[in-house]
Amino acid sequence: ELKKQLAEQNELLTDVDEQELQQEHEKLLVQQRELELQDKRLYAAIKNNQRIKQEISGYEARRAACEAEYSLINSLSATLNGTLTGKKRVNLETYVQMHYFDKILQRANVRLLHMSRGQYELCRDKMQDADSKTGNSKTGLDLEVKDYYSGNLRSVKTLSGGESFMASLALALGLADEVQSCAGGIQLDTMFVDEGFGSLDDSSLQQAIATLQGLSEGHRLVGIISHVHDLQEMIDKKILVRKKRGQQGTGSEVALVVD
Structure with missing residues:
Protein backbone atom coordinates (compact mmCIF):
# COMPACT_ATOMS: atom_id res chain seq x y z
CA GLU A 1 0.00 0.00 0.00
CA GLU A 67 -0.24 81.22 26.53
CA ALA A 68 -0.17 81.36 30.33
CA GLU A 69 2.26 84.31 30.22
CA TYR A 70 0.21 86.04 27.49
CA SER A 71 -3.00 85.58 29.49
CA LEU A 72 -1.38 87.24 32.51
CA ILE A 73 0.15 90.10 30.50
CA ASN A 74 -3.03 90.62 28.47
CA SER A 75 -5.13 90.79 31.62
CA LEU A 76 -2.66 93.25 33.15
CA SER A 77 -2.66 95.33 29.95
CA ALA A 78 -6.48 95.38 29.85
CA THR A 79 -6.55 96.45 33.49
CA LEU A 80 -4.02 99.25 32.97
CA ASN A 81 -5.71 100.48 29.77
CA GLY A 82 -9.22 100.32 31.20
CA THR A 83 -10.58 97.69 28.78
CA LEU A 84 -11.14 94.79 31.20
CA THR A 85 -14.55 93.26 30.63
CA GLY A 86 -16.96 93.54 33.55
CA LYS A 87 -14.77 96.02 35.44
CA LYS A 88 -14.61 99.79 35.66
CA ARG A 89 -13.07 100.91 32.39
CA VAL A 90 -10.62 103.42 33.78
CA ASN A 91 -7.00 103.47 32.62
CA LEU A 92 -4.08 103.63 35.04
CA GLU A 93 -3.35 107.32 34.52
CA THR A 94 -6.96 108.29 35.21
CA TYR A 95 -7.13 105.92 38.19
CA VAL A 96 -4.13 107.63 39.80
CA GLN A 97 -5.60 111.04 39.01
CA MET A 98 -8.90 109.98 40.61
CA HIS A 99 -7.03 108.90 43.75
CA TYR A 100 -5.30 112.26 44.15
CA PHE A 101 -8.36 114.19 42.95
CA ASP A 102 -10.41 112.75 45.82
CA LYS A 103 -7.75 113.96 48.25
CA ILE A 104 -7.74 117.42 46.65
CA LEU A 105 -11.55 117.56 46.90
CA GLN A 106 -11.41 116.76 50.60
CA ARG A 107 -9.09 119.71 51.19
CA ALA A 108 -10.95 121.98 48.76
CA ASN A 109 -14.30 121.36 50.45
CA VAL A 110 -12.96 122.70 53.74
CA ARG A 111 -12.47 126.05 51.96
CA LEU A 112 -15.62 125.90 49.83
CA LEU A 113 -17.93 125.13 52.74
CA HIS A 114 -16.55 128.16 54.54
CA MET A 115 -16.77 130.47 51.52
CA SER A 116 -20.31 129.32 50.64
CA ARG A 117 -21.47 129.52 54.26
CA GLY A 118 -22.01 125.77 54.44
CA GLN A 119 -24.04 125.48 51.24
CA TYR A 120 -21.79 123.74 48.71
CA GLU A 121 -19.51 120.71 48.68
CA LEU A 122 -17.74 119.31 45.61
CA CYS A 123 -18.10 115.60 44.83
CA ARG A 124 -16.63 113.42 42.11
CA ASP A 125 -19.35 112.00 39.84
CA LYS A 126 -19.75 108.42 41.11
CA MET A 127 -22.47 107.62 38.56
CA GLN A 128 -19.82 107.91 35.89
CA ASP A 129 -17.90 105.10 37.62
CA ALA A 130 -20.94 102.86 37.22
CA ASP A 131 -21.39 103.86 33.56
CA SER A 132 -17.73 103.10 32.89
CA LYS A 133 -18.45 99.36 33.35
CA THR A 134 -20.46 99.28 30.14
CA GLY A 135 -18.81 102.07 28.19
CA ASN A 136 -15.19 102.84 27.65
CA SER A 137 -14.99 105.91 29.83
CA LYS A 138 -11.52 107.26 30.36
CA THR A 139 -12.46 110.37 32.32
CA GLY A 140 -13.73 109.57 35.82
CA LEU A 141 -12.93 113.14 36.89
CA ASP A 142 -16.26 114.90 36.35
CA LEU A 143 -17.56 116.98 39.24
CA GLU A 144 -20.90 117.40 40.92
CA VAL A 145 -21.84 119.82 43.67
CA LYS A 146 -23.88 118.93 46.71
CA ASP A 147 -26.25 121.71 47.70
CA TYR A 148 -26.97 121.42 51.41
CA TYR A 149 -29.76 124.00 51.13
CA SER A 150 -31.79 121.73 48.80
CA GLY A 151 -30.16 118.41 49.72
CA ASN A 152 -29.57 117.52 46.06
CA LEU A 153 -26.59 116.69 43.89
CA ARG A 154 -26.28 118.66 40.68
CA SER A 155 -23.78 119.43 37.97
CA VAL A 156 -21.16 122.10 38.63
CA LYS A 157 -22.36 123.65 35.36
CA THR A 158 -25.43 124.87 37.25
CA LEU A 159 -23.35 127.08 39.52
CA SER A 160 -23.47 130.80 38.95
CA GLY A 161 -20.41 132.74 37.89
CA GLY A 162 -19.57 133.76 41.43
CA GLU A 163 -20.18 130.27 42.78
CA SER A 164 -17.99 128.79 40.06
CA PHE A 165 -15.22 131.20 40.99
CA MET A 166 -15.42 130.17 44.64
CA ALA A 167 -15.33 126.49 43.61
CA SER A 168 -12.30 127.13 41.38
CA LEU A 169 -10.53 129.02 44.12
CA ALA A 170 -11.24 126.26 46.62
CA LEU A 171 -9.87 123.65 44.17
CA ALA A 172 -6.72 125.70 43.61
CA LEU A 173 -6.15 126.01 47.34
CA GLY A 174 -6.93 122.32 47.85
CA LEU A 175 -4.38 121.42 45.17
CA ALA A 176 -1.76 123.62 46.86
CA ASP A 177 -2.47 121.99 50.22
CA GLU A 178 -2.22 118.48 48.76
CA VAL A 179 1.03 119.26 46.92
CA GLN A 180 2.56 120.58 50.12
CA SER A 181 1.37 117.50 51.98
CA CYS A 182 2.83 115.04 49.46
CA ALA A 183 5.95 116.86 48.29
CA GLY A 184 8.09 116.23 51.33
CA GLY A 185 8.42 119.66 52.86
CA ILE A 186 7.99 121.76 49.71
CA GLN A 187 6.09 124.95 50.49
CA LEU A 188 4.01 126.92 47.98
CA ASP A 189 4.66 130.38 49.32
CA THR A 190 3.20 132.41 46.45
CA MET A 191 -0.17 132.34 44.74
CA PHE A 192 -1.69 134.58 42.06
CA VAL A 193 -5.43 134.71 41.37
CA ASP A 194 -6.41 136.23 38.02
CA GLU A 195 -9.85 137.87 37.77
CA GLY A 196 -13.15 136.22 38.65
CA PHE A 197 -13.88 138.59 41.53
CA GLY A 198 -16.16 140.72 39.37
CA SER A 199 -18.73 137.90 39.29
CA LEU A 200 -19.06 137.78 43.09
CA ASP A 201 -21.76 139.50 45.09
CA ASP A 202 -20.76 141.53 48.13
CA SER A 203 -21.20 138.66 50.58
CA SER A 204 -19.28 136.16 48.43
CA LEU A 205 -16.57 138.73 47.80
CA GLN A 206 -16.13 139.22 51.53
CA GLN A 207 -15.86 135.46 52.06
CA ALA A 208 -13.29 135.05 49.25
CA ILE A 209 -11.19 137.92 50.56
CA ALA A 210 -11.35 136.54 54.10
CA THR A 211 -10.11 133.18 52.82
CA LEU A 212 -7.22 134.78 50.93
CA GLN A 213 -6.34 136.96 53.91
CA GLY A 214 -6.24 133.83 56.06
CA LEU A 215 -3.70 132.40 53.62
CA SER A 216 -1.54 135.51 53.62
CA GLU A 217 -1.46 135.60 57.40
CA GLY A 218 0.13 132.16 57.26
CA HIS A 219 3.27 133.73 55.70
CA ARG A 220 2.11 133.14 52.12
CA LEU A 221 2.16 135.80 49.44
CA VAL A 222 -1.21 136.06 47.67
CA GLY A 223 -1.43 138.25 44.59
CA ILE A 224 -4.77 139.24 43.06
CA ILE A 225 -5.06 140.49 39.50
CA SER A 226 -8.36 142.38 39.18
CA HIS A 227 -10.06 145.56 37.98
CA VAL A 228 -12.82 145.48 40.65
CA HIS A 229 -12.75 148.84 42.46
CA ASP A 230 -14.21 147.50 45.73
CA LEU A 231 -11.49 144.89 45.83
CA GLN A 232 -8.82 147.53 45.40
CA GLU A 233 -10.12 149.30 48.47
CA MET A 234 -9.71 146.13 50.55
CA ILE A 235 -6.06 145.60 49.64
CA ASP A 236 -3.42 147.73 51.33
CA LYS A 237 -0.49 146.84 49.09
CA LYS A 238 -1.13 147.33 45.39
CA ILE A 239 0.68 147.57 42.09
CA LEU A 240 -1.42 149.81 39.87
CA VAL A 241 -1.02 149.67 36.10
CA ARG A 242 -2.50 152.62 34.20
CA LYS A 243 -2.61 153.21 30.48
CA LYS A 244 -1.24 156.53 29.25
CA ARG A 245 -3.63 158.58 27.20
CA GLY A 246 -3.46 161.74 25.10
CA GLN A 247 -0.67 164.08 26.10
CA GLN A 248 0.64 161.61 28.64
CA GLY A 249 2.19 159.63 25.81
CA THR A 250 1.84 155.97 24.94
CA GLY A 251 2.24 152.72 26.82
CA SER A 252 1.54 152.20 30.51
CA GLU A 253 2.85 153.33 33.84
CA VAL A 254 3.20 151.32 37.03
CA ALA A 255 2.79 152.67 40.53
CA LEU A 256 3.33 150.96 43.87
CA VAL A 257 0.72 151.91 46.48
CA VAL A 258 1.06 151.00 50.15
CA ASP A 259 -1.71 152.20 52.44
Whole structure:
Protein backbone atom coordinates (compact mmCIF):
# COMPACT_ATOMS: atom_id res chain seq x y z
CA GLU A 1 0.00 0.00 0.00
CA LEU A 2 2.85 2.27 0.84
CA LYS A 3 4.55 1.52 -2.44
CA LYS A 4 1.34 2.30 -4.25
CA GLN A 5 1.05 5.69 -2.50
CA LEU A 6 4.66 6.45 -3.20
CA ALA A 7 4.15 5.74 -6.89
CA GLU A 8 1.18 8.11 -6.96
CA GLN A 9 3.20 10.87 -5.33
CA ASN A 10 6.00 10.41 -7.78
CA GLU A 11 3.54 10.78 -10.61
CA LEU A 12 2.34 14.07 -9.11
CA LEU A 13 5.91 15.33 -8.80
CA THR A 14 6.67 14.52 -12.39
CA ASP A 15 3.62 16.49 -13.45
CA VAL A 16 5.01 19.75 -11.80
CA ASP A 17 6.76 22.12 -14.19
CA GLU A 18 10.18 23.00 -12.78
CA GLN A 19 10.29 26.18 -14.88
CA GLU A 20 7.06 27.41 -13.40
CA LEU A 21 8.41 26.72 -9.94
CA GLN A 22 11.54 28.67 -10.76
CA GLN A 23 9.47 31.63 -12.02
CA GLU A 24 7.29 31.52 -8.92
CA HIS A 25 10.39 31.43 -6.76
CA GLU A 26 11.88 34.43 -8.51
CA LYS A 27 8.58 36.27 -8.23
CA LEU A 28 8.50 35.62 -4.52
CA LEU A 29 12.09 36.86 -4.20
CA VAL A 30 11.14 40.12 -5.93
CA GLN A 31 8.18 40.53 -3.59
CA GLN A 32 10.47 39.80 -0.65
CA ARG A 33 12.92 42.53 -1.72
CA GLU A 34 10.06 45.01 -2.23
CA LEU A 35 8.72 44.19 1.21
CA GLU A 36 12.17 44.62 2.71
CA LEU A 37 12.51 48.04 1.03
CA GLN A 38 9.04 49.01 2.19
CA ASP A 39 9.94 47.88 5.70
CA LYS A 40 13.04 50.07 5.65
CA ARG A 41 11.02 53.05 4.37
CA LEU A 42 8.36 52.53 7.04
CA TYR A 43 11.02 52.16 9.73
CA ALA A 44 12.66 55.43 8.62
CA ALA A 45 9.25 57.15 8.51
CA ILE A 46 8.41 55.88 12.00
CA LYS A 47 11.72 57.15 13.37
CA ASN A 48 11.20 60.54 11.68
CA ASN A 49 7.63 60.76 12.97
CA GLN A 50 8.80 59.90 16.46
CA ARG A 51 11.39 62.68 16.26
CA ILE A 52 8.74 65.16 14.98
CA LYS A 53 6.34 64.05 17.71
CA GLN A 54 8.99 64.72 20.34
CA GLU A 55 9.68 68.16 18.87
CA ILE A 56 5.95 68.93 18.77
CA SER A 57 5.64 67.90 22.42
CA GLY A 58 8.36 70.40 23.25
CA TYR A 59 6.62 73.11 21.22
CA GLU A 60 3.31 72.29 22.94
CA ALA A 61 4.91 72.78 26.34
CA ARG A 62 6.44 76.08 25.21
CA ARG A 63 3.11 77.17 23.68
CA ALA A 64 1.26 76.40 26.91
CA ALA A 65 3.81 78.42 28.87
CA CYS A 66 3.56 81.31 26.39
CA GLU A 67 -0.24 81.22 26.53
CA ALA A 68 -0.17 81.36 30.33
CA GLU A 69 2.26 84.31 30.22
CA TYR A 70 0.21 86.04 27.49
CA SER A 71 -3.00 85.58 29.49
CA LEU A 72 -1.38 87.24 32.51
CA ILE A 73 0.15 90.10 30.50
CA ASN A 74 -3.03 90.62 28.47
CA SER A 75 -5.13 90.79 31.62
CA LEU A 76 -2.66 93.25 33.15
CA SER A 77 -2.66 95.33 29.95
CA ALA A 78 -6.48 95.38 29.85
CA THR A 79 -6.55 96.45 33.49
CA LEU A 80 -4.02 99.25 32.97
CA ASN A 81 -5.71 100.48 29.77
CA GLY A 82 -9.22 100.32 31.20
CA THR A 83 -10.58 97.69 28.78
CA LEU A 84 -11.14 94.79 31.20
CA THR A 85 -14.55 93.26 30.63
CA GLY A 86 -16.96 93.54 33.55
CA LYS A 87 -14.77 96.02 35.44
CA LYS A 88 -14.61 99.79 35.66
CA ARG A 89 -13.07 100.91 32.39
CA VAL A 90 -10.62 103.42 33.78
CA ASN A 91 -7.00 103.47 32.62
CA LEU A 92 -4.08 103.63 35.04
CA GLU A 93 -3.35 107.32 34.52
CA THR A 94 -6.96 108.29 35.21
CA TYR A 95 -7.13 105.92 38.19
CA VAL A 96 -4.13 107.63 39.80
CA GLN A 97 -5.60 111.04 39.01
CA MET A 98 -8.90 109.98 40.61
CA HIS A 99 -7.03 108.90 43.75
CA TYR A 100 -5.30 112.26 44.15
CA PHE A 101 -8.36 114.19 42.95
CA ASP A 102 -10.41 112.75 45.82
CA LYS A 103 -7.75 113.96 48.25
CA ILE A 104 -7.74 117.42 46.65
CA LEU A 105 -11.55 117.56 46.90
CA GLN A 106 -11.41 116.76 50.60
CA ARG A 107 -9.09 119.71 51.19
CA ALA A 108 -10.95 121.98 48.76
CA ASN A 109 -14.30 121.36 50.45
CA VAL A 110 -12.96 122.70 53.74
CA ARG A 111 -12.47 126.05 51.96
CA LEU A 112 -15.62 125.90 49.83
CA LEU A 113 -17.93 125.13 52.74
CA HIS A 114 -16.55 128.16 54.54
CA MET A 115 -16.77 130.47 51.52
CA SER A 116 -20.31 129.32 50.64
CA ARG A 117 -21.47 129.52 54.26
CA GLY A 118 -22.01 125.77 54.44
CA GLN A 119 -24.04 125.48 51.24
CA TYR A 120 -21.79 123.74 48.71
CA GLU A 121 -19.51 120.71 48.68
CA LEU A 122 -17.74 119.31 45.61
CA CYS A 123 -18.10 115.60 44.83
CA ARG A 124 -16.63 113.42 42.11
CA ASP A 125 -19.35 112.00 39.84
CA LYS A 126 -19.75 108.42 41.11
CA MET A 127 -22.47 107.62 38.56
CA GLN A 128 -19.82 107.91 35.89
CA ASP A 129 -17.90 105.10 37.62
CA ALA A 130 -20.94 102.86 37.22
CA ASP A 131 -21.39 103.86 33.56
CA SER A 132 -17.73 103.10 32.89
CA LYS A 133 -18.45 99.36 33.35
CA THR A 134 -20.46 99.28 30.14
CA GLY A 135 -18.81 102.07 28.19
CA ASN A 136 -15.19 102.84 27.65
CA SER A 137 -14.99 105.91 29.83
CA LYS A 138 -11.52 107.26 30.36
CA THR A 139 -12.46 110.37 32.32
CA GLY A 140 -13.73 109.57 35.82
CA LEU A 141 -12.93 113.14 36.89
CA ASP A 142 -16.26 114.90 36.35
CA LEU A 143 -17.56 116.98 39.24
CA GLU A 144 -20.90 117.40 40.92
CA VAL A 145 -21.84 119.82 43.67
CA LYS A 146 -23.88 118.93 46.71
CA ASP A 147 -26.25 121.71 47.70
CA TYR A 148 -26.97 121.42 51.41
CA TYR A 149 -29.76 124.00 51.13
CA SER A 150 -31.79 121.73 48.80
CA GLY A 151 -30.16 118.41 49.72
CA ASN A 152 -29.57 117.52 46.06
CA LEU A 153 -26.59 116.69 43.89
CA ARG A 154 -26.28 118.66 40.68
CA SER A 155 -23.78 119.43 37.97
CA VAL A 156 -21.16 122.10 38.63
CA LYS A 157 -22.36 123.65 35.36
CA THR A 158 -25.43 124.87 37.25
CA LEU A 159 -23.35 127.08 39.52
CA SER A 160 -23.47 130.80 38.95
CA GLY A 161 -20.41 132.74 37.89
CA GLY A 162 -19.57 133.76 41.43
CA GLU A 163 -20.18 130.27 42.78
CA SER A 164 -17.99 128.79 40.06
CA PHE A 165 -15.22 131.20 40.99
CA MET A 166 -15.42 130.17 44.64
CA ALA A 167 -15.33 126.49 43.61
CA SER A 168 -12.30 127.13 41.38
CA LEU A 169 -10.53 129.02 44.12
CA ALA A 170 -11.24 126.26 46.62
CA LEU A 171 -9.87 123.65 44.17
CA ALA A 172 -6.72 125.70 43.61
CA LEU A 173 -6.15 126.01 47.34
CA GLY A 174 -6.93 122.32 47.85
CA LEU A 175 -4.38 121.42 45.17
CA ALA A 176 -1.76 123.62 46.86
CA ASP A 177 -2.47 121.99 50.22
CA GLU A 178 -2.22 118.48 48.76
CA VAL A 179 1.03 119.26 46.92
CA GLN A 180 2.56 120.58 50.12
CA SER A 181 1.37 117.50 51.98
CA CYS A 182 2.83 115.04 49.46
CA ALA A 183 5.95 116.86 48.29
CA GLY A 184 8.09 116.23 51.33
CA GLY A 185 8.42 119.66 52.86
CA ILE A 186 7.99 121.76 49.71
CA GLN A 187 6.09 124.95 50.49
CA LEU A 188 4.01 126.92 47.98
CA ASP A 189 4.66 130.38 49.32
CA THR A 190 3.20 132.41 46.45
CA MET A 191 -0.17 132.34 44.74
CA PHE A 192 -1.69 134.58 42.06
CA VAL A 193 -5.43 134.71 41.37
CA ASP A 194 -6.41 136.23 38.02
CA GLU A 195 -9.85 137.87 37.77
CA GLY A 196 -13.15 136.22 38.65
CA PHE A 197 -13.88 138.59 41.53
CA GLY A 198 -16.16 140.72 39.37
CA SER A 199 -18.73 137.90 39.29
CA LEU A 200 -19.06 137.78 43.09
CA ASP A 201 -21.76 139.50 45.09
CA ASP A 202 -20.76 141.53 48.13
CA SER A 203 -21.20 138.66 50.58
CA SER A 204 -19.28 136.16 48.43
CA LEU A 205 -16.57 138.73 47.80
CA GLN A 206 -16.13 139.22 51.53
CA GLN A 207 -15.86 135.46 52.06
CA ALA A 208 -13.29 135.05 49.25
CA ILE A 209 -11.19 137.92 50.56
CA ALA A 210 -11.35 136.54 54.10
CA THR A 211 -10.11 133.18 52.82
CA LEU A 212 -7.22 134.78 50.93
CA GLN A 213 -6.34 136.96 53.91
CA GLY A 214 -6.24 133.83 56.06
CA LEU A 215 -3.70 132.40 53.62
CA SER A 216 -1.54 135.51 53.62
CA GLU A 217 -1.46 135.60 57.40
CA GLY A 218 0.13 132.16 57.26
CA HIS A 219 3.27 133.73 55.70
CA ARG A 220 2.11 133.14 52.12
CA LEU A 221 2.16 135.80 49.44
CA VAL A 222 -1.21 136.06 47.67
CA GLY A 223 -1.43 138.25 44.59
CA ILE A 224 -4.77 139.24 43.06
CA ILE A 225 -5.06 140.49 39.50
CA SER A 226 -8.36 142.38 39.18
CA HIS A 227 -10.06 145.56 37.98
CA VAL A 228 -12.82 145.48 40.65
CA HIS A 229 -12.75 148.84 42.46
CA ASP A 230 -14.21 147.50 45.73
CA LEU A 231 -11.49 144.89 45.83
CA GLN A 232 -8.82 147.53 45.40
CA GLU A 233 -10.12 149.30 48.47
CA MET A 234 -9.71 146.13 50.55
CA ILE A 235 -6.06 145.60 49.64
CA ASP A 236 -3.42 147.73 51.33
CA LYS A 237 -0.49 146.84 49.09
CA LYS A 238 -1.13 147.33 45.39
CA ILE A 239 0.68 147.57 42.09
CA LEU A 240 -1.42 149.81 39.87
CA VAL A 241 -1.02 149.67 36.10
CA ARG A 242 -2.50 152.62 34.20
CA LYS A 243 -2.61 153.21 30.48
CA LYS A 244 -1.24 156.53 29.25
CA ARG A 245 -3.63 158.58 27.20
CA GLY A 246 -3.46 161.74 25.10
CA GLN A 247 -0.67 164.08 26.10
CA GLN A 248 0.64 161.61 28.64
CA GLY A 249 2.19 159.63 25.81
CA THR A 250 1.84 155.97 24.94
CA GLY A 251 2.24 152.72 26.82
CA SER A 252 1.54 152.20 30.51
CA GLU A 253 2.85 153.33 33.84
CA VAL A 254 3.20 151.32 37.03
CA ALA A 255 2.79 152.67 40.53
CA LEU A 256 3.33 150.96 43.87
CA VAL A 257 0.72 151.91 46.48
CA VAL A 258 1.06 151.00 50.15
CA ASP A 259 -1.71 152.20 52.44
